[in-house]
Amino acid sequence: MxxxxxxxxxxxxxxxxxxxxxxxxxxxxxxxxxxxxxxxxxxxxxxxxxxxxxxxxxxxxxxxxxxxxxxxxxxxxxxxxxxxxxxxxxxxxxxxxxxxxxxxxxxxxxxxxxxxxxxxxxxxxxxxxxxxxxxxxxxxxxxxxxxxxxxxxxxxxxxxxxxxxxxxxxxxxxxxxxxxxxxxxxxxxxxxxxxxxxVVLDKLSLILSTFGLISLLYGCSIIGSAGGLSPESIATIAAGLLILTWFGIRQLNLKEPMLELRVLKNRNFLSAVFIIMLFQAAILVLSVILPIYIQTIRGYSATITGLVFLPGAAFMAITSMFSGRLFDRHGPRRPVLLGATALMISFLGLVIIDTGSPIWLIFVIYIVLSTGIGLLNTPVSTWALNSLDDKEIHHGSAVLNTLRQTAGAIGTAILVTVMSIEISAYPDPDSIAANMAGFNATSVCMAVLMIVVFVAAFFLIRDKEKTGV
CATH class of the missing domain: 1.20.1250.20 (MFS general substrate transporter like domains)
Incomplete structure (x- = not known):
């Protein structure tokens, strides 16, 4: 209270x-x-x-x-x-x-x-x-x-x-x-x-956003299901991107757009969205590759997988509240850099684990990773919306959530493709060694993304309150 x-x-x-x-x-x-x-x-x-x-x-x-x-x-x-x-x-x-x-x-x-x-x-x-x-x-x-x-x-x-x-x-x-x-x-x-x-809903904008997002996200889901690129997925994603580009151009030229993309002209908001998209692109694939490591590679049960995720969720919840308090007292920079550091360490940990790593190490890595998510996500999102005028917040929130979900889908598709390519390079793609190599290759990509997130946060995020461009 x-x-x-x-x-x-x-x-x-x-x-x-x-x-x-x-x-x-x-x-x-x-x-x-x-x-x-x-x-x-x-x-x-x-x-x-x-x-x-x-x-x-x-x-x-x-x-x-x-x-x-x-x-x-x-x-x-x-x-x-x-x-x-x-x-x-x-x-x-x-x-x-x-x-x-x-x-x-x-x-x-x-x-x-x-x-x-x-x-x-x-x-x-x-x-x-x-x-x-x-x-x-x-x-x-x-x-x-x-x-x-x-x-x-x-x-x-x-x-x-x-x-x-x-x-x-x-x-x-x-x-x-x-x-x-x-x-x-x-x-x-x-x-x-x-x-x-x-305001009056621009029907063409609704049609473009609907078909653009469906095409893009469905194409990404095809990659996730098939475990790699296919002509169908490439064509579907390309069509989605073209339609969404048309949608974006139309919003910028309408007096009363369905979605006010001009909020991206705000430097702080744009910086926050960039960081969140990179972060989401790396994080979302965890729900795919961690169960593969725990169950397929290591042979543990689905129950163990659930137990690995459970304490991480608790730490994420606690650190979300803590990072919110830090944001109110000091601004976004400290919690975001702490979170990005924790995420870099945890992803580098995923890079070096192998088929003989103790299961407790996976618990620890995921707890550190979840702590990083809690420290980074809340302050960046709050900083993004704080930088906008109150009359723009609902458009900013819609833009932020749309791009967050889009980045997650694209990131998952790309990283699953990386994993698939690495696995297919082995004579026996179903072997534990092949799956382990695919897991490590994907972890390297996620670690690189987190390093970029840290660098972006270091140079772009400042604690001074700014509401303009």
């Missing part, structure tokens, strides 16, 4: 913050509960693995489409109506998934959930920045980061327990009431902070 008291928030604003954080928790938790339910879904509905994976793929694609649209929605509609709508869509999608008589119904449910999650991420970040005074925004974003770090840690475990005790239907049924409660409380607590504008 000290954060709320120090920031001199009203009781209504405190409840509003709790509701927003709860909405973020529900949204992020939902992203990690599907995988343990997939075997039961496949068995009951008679679908194969490639078909079942669409429950994850379609969510990612639709969520990416909604993030840039949310900036327009925040200009046009009230915060209360948008948040309640997002929670209502989430509850409806969850109930469809709980019912789930056919796979098509499940897909529809995931689409509704993805629309909700795509709206919530930039919306909640923007509202928290509007609620909290300038000197408390780091801790506010730290609280948000704590929640989005904690939710994925418990999601798979929670889902697995529910599936074992009941069935996969109850996994989705159990989270629907949480969204309903959040929507009910939001009706009485959420208020507007920015003036509504009677």
């Amino acid at each position: 000290s954060l709320f008291n120090d920031a001199q928030l009203t009781n209504k604003q405190i409840v509003m913050t709790v509701v927003l954080v709860a909405g973020a928790f529900i949204s992020v938790l939902n992203q990690t509960i599907v995988s343990p339910a997939l075997p039961g879904i496949m068995s009951e509905l008679g679908v194969d693995v490639s078909m079942a994976q669409w429950l994850i793929t379609i969510f990612t694609l639709v969520m990416a489409i909604m993030i840039p649209v949310t900036a327009f929605l925040l200009d046009r509609f009230s915060l209360r109506s948008l948040f309640i709508s997002a929670m209502a869509l989430f509850a409806a999608g969850s109930l469809l998934l709980a019912w789930g008589p056919t796979f098509s119904v499940l897909i529809l449910g995931r689409v509704l959930q993805a629309i909700s999650s795509g709206m919530l991420s930039p919306m909640i970040m923007s509202i928290l920045m509007w609620i909290f005074p300038l000197g408390f925004r780091g801790r506010a974003m730290g609280l948000y980061s704590l929640v989005i770090a904690f939710a994925p840690a418990i999601g798979p475990t929670y889902s697995g327990v529910i599936v074992d005790l009941f069935s996969w239907h109850f996994v989705f049924l159990s989270i629907a009431p949480l969204a309903v409660i959040a929507a009910f409380v939001a009706f009485f607590t959420i208020e507007d902070f920015v003036e509504r504008r009677n």
Whole structure:
């Protein structure tokens, strides 16, 4: 409560913050509960693995489409109506998934959930920045980061327990009431902070962003699934990049763009986005290569993999709050450089491990890595949005989240390709030695990216508050 008291928030604003954080928790938790339910879904509905994976793929694609649209929605509609709508869509999608008589119904449910999650991420970040005074925004974003770090840690475990005790239907049924409660409380607590504008949605912009993001992210997912480049993935990614370039040029020439890309003219914001994109490009592939090392190369169980990730998530959550406090007191430079250093050390650790490395070393490396994420992510994101005028924050949040997700997808695709090339160079690509070589090669690339992040942070980030270019 000290954060709320120090920031001199009203009781209504405190409840509003709790509701927003709860909405973020529900949204992020939902992203990690599907995988343990997939075997039961496949068995009951008679679908194969490639078909079942669409429950994850379609969510990612639709969520990416909604993030840039949310900036327009925040200009046009009230915060209360948008948040309640997002929670209502989430509850409806969850109930469809709980019912789930056919796979098509499940897909529809995931689409509704993805629309909700795509709206919530930039919306909640923007509202928290509007609620909290300038000197408390780091801790506010730290609280948000704590929640989005904690939710994925418990999601798979929670889902697995529910599936074992009941069935996969109850996994989705159990989270629907949480969204309903959040929507009910939001009706009485959420208020507007920015003036509504009677803007008109540019339909061509919506079409371009939709097809551009779908093409780019789907092409990247093809690389991830196939384990390397293919003519289909190259063509799809190239088409996506061309369409998104057209989208960007159009936004810069519209008087009232769907997504205000002119925020990138702000030097501090642009610097922060550059650092976050490099960081995200390296980090996201960890969810692919670490399980390969632990399970495929070392032969440990999926349970051990989960145990490796669990303490890291706890450290990430704690250091997110700590880095937010450091940001409010000293500015972004100290926590960001500490985080970048921890990330460099941890990735270099991944470079030197081999088939005989003790499992406790992997625990330690991942804890250091997660600590680095917590120290870096919160201050950079807060610094980025702090550099903008309050009227630009929602557009800045949408731009930041869109580019973060795009960079993660592209980075994962590139790094998976590096791993695939290294593995294919061996006479026996399925051998442990080949997989180990691919893992180390990918780790080298991630370490290089983190060195670039450190250098960029060292030269670009300063503690002086700047709100202009």
